[in-house]
Amino acid sequence: MAELIALLDGNEVGRVRSDARGRLTFVYDNAWRNAEGAYPLSLSMPLAAEEHGPAAIQAFLWGLLPDNEQVLERWAKKFQVSARNVFALISNVGQDCAGAVQFVTPDRLEALKTGRDDKIEWLDEPETANRLQALREDHAAWRLPGDTGQFSLAGAQPKTALVLKDGKWGIPSGRIPTTHILKPPTGHFDGHAENEHICLRLARELGLPAAETKVMRFEKEIAIVVERYDRQVSGNDIIRVHQEDICQAMGILPTKKYQNEGGPTSADVIELLRTYSTDRDADLETFVSALGFNWLIGGSDAHAKNYSLLLASGPHVRLAPLYDIASILPYDHVDPRKVKLAMKVGGEYKLDQIGLRQWQKFSRETRADADVVTATLISMAGQIPDLVNDTRARAQKDGLENAVIERLAAALTKRAQDCERVLKGT
Known part of the structure; x- marks a missing residue:
């Protein structure tokens, strides 16, 4: 055996x-x-x-x-x-x-x-750039031949994981964990990395806990760098923090991460939080707000593997910060009338079929306060246009130049205004 x-x-x-x-x-x-x-x-x-x-x-x-x-x-x-x-x-x-x-x-x-295997293979900027270029051109090149330190991360996007220490990037092995995830731009959805960076920043501006990201340039290569929330730096030590996604927590294979394939529903996630969270009210509020945020921005890929739980001594269970959030709206080949969410709201998947009535039905089905849910959605929708302008300006200052940024800003602003009118019945 x-x-x-x-x-x-x-x-x-x-x-x-x-x-x-x-x-x-x-x-x-x-x-x-x-x-x-x-x-x-x-x-x-x-x-x-x-x-x-x-x-x-x-x-x-x-x-x-x-x-x-x-x-x-x-x-x-x-x-x-x-x-x-x-x-x-x-x-x-x-x-x-x-x-x-x-x-x-x-x-x-x-x-x-x-600790016999503990080591870090330090990378200079050209070496880091070469890795990002290889990954951009070959989405399976998560590590290069000859690398000793291996890692695994869920998700479909090309990415690599490195450790950042004293301003230097490296490939760790042994007990030393990676601390950051680096994602180059991809050709599947042009500007997806920039899209994700802006949407996560927007989520944080709205008060939602979300992974910290930044845009970094390594020679000619740009990457979105995600700070791992499942790692904590304590002095010279890097501590691993335990987490699992909702599918893992429910014993469901990742092939069933989408509700329409038999995966978890929003009601399932809410029931899981009610059962296990050590701060139920806060986590339920965050999850419902996250569900609403994805509806507001056209975040069509918020399936059960894109929500996670933090586990610690106690046992202590909390909803993890949000990650992998991006909008489908800025892409010309996508018909907004056909866009579906990963989880139903009030019995509907399609963005344009979800309105006040569906959110009220959702509230009844999940035993949430309908007035609070509606007020939260209206508040977020009202804030998004100004926050989008600020976020766009900061992204451009950071060196983001992809054309998706302008399209994303325009689409998010219009979408928020439309949703606010729908929710207010005006």
Whole structure:
């Protein structure tokens, strides 16, 4: 039987076991289960049970990997394993994942725990630029051949993860975590990285907790740099903070991240927060506001994997900052009348079919205060035009030049004004 040892911020918490038929189970270490302040690897695998079967652990492991078949095939070829063997893939890239978890084979445990493998391969600006160029041209080039430090992140966009220390970028390995995610512009939706940067900044301006981003230039290459909220710097140490996305928390495979494919609904997320959050009122308010924000900006990809939970000692469970938010509205080839949200509101997916009546129905279905929900939406819609102007000006000052910026600003302003009229019935 093959095993992978799971660590949370350096503490052994259990083992993933793969039998001769490839059937996976996860078994907690009793020392961790009984430790003061212990928390689960996933809400789908509570500490009350020592062993958990294939459904939950497979959903958790697949949820750590990219939603990109091209990347998975590249990794499979590199590591000489099957692209459908999640255990084998995590065995090779599981030392730096989302959250505090690291997966390591038993023969590598001592080297990891003693720090024997700890090192950072420092990159100068040309080397960082070369990596971004390679990633922009080949979306599967998350790491280059010969790199020792491996990492895994969910999502479909091309990206790389690096550590930033004392103003220098590097590729960490061993116990040292990455601290930032770098995303170059992509050709799928021109200006998507700039779009995401502006939308996340707009969310923060509206008071929503959202990942911190900035635009950085490395020679001729531009990247959106996302500060990882699942990492905390404490003196000279970088601490991993545990998190999981909503699909992982519910034991749902990432292939079902969309509601229309059988994935979680907004009501499911709200019920999850009511059950587990250690600050229910704040997290429920944030989630409903985030749902409304995506409706206001045409954020069509806010599926269950784009919402996450932070887990810590206590156990302590909170809704994580928002991430991966972008608007579909500035793209000419998209018909706004056909744009759908990832989660229904009041029984409707389509943006232009969601109005006051649907939000009132949503409020009834989720036991939210309809007046508060409507007031929140009207408030956000009223603030967006001025905030968009400020955000656009700052983005251009930061060196963002993509034509999507002007189209995005115009589209967001018009959309907010239209939504405000709909909500007010004017």
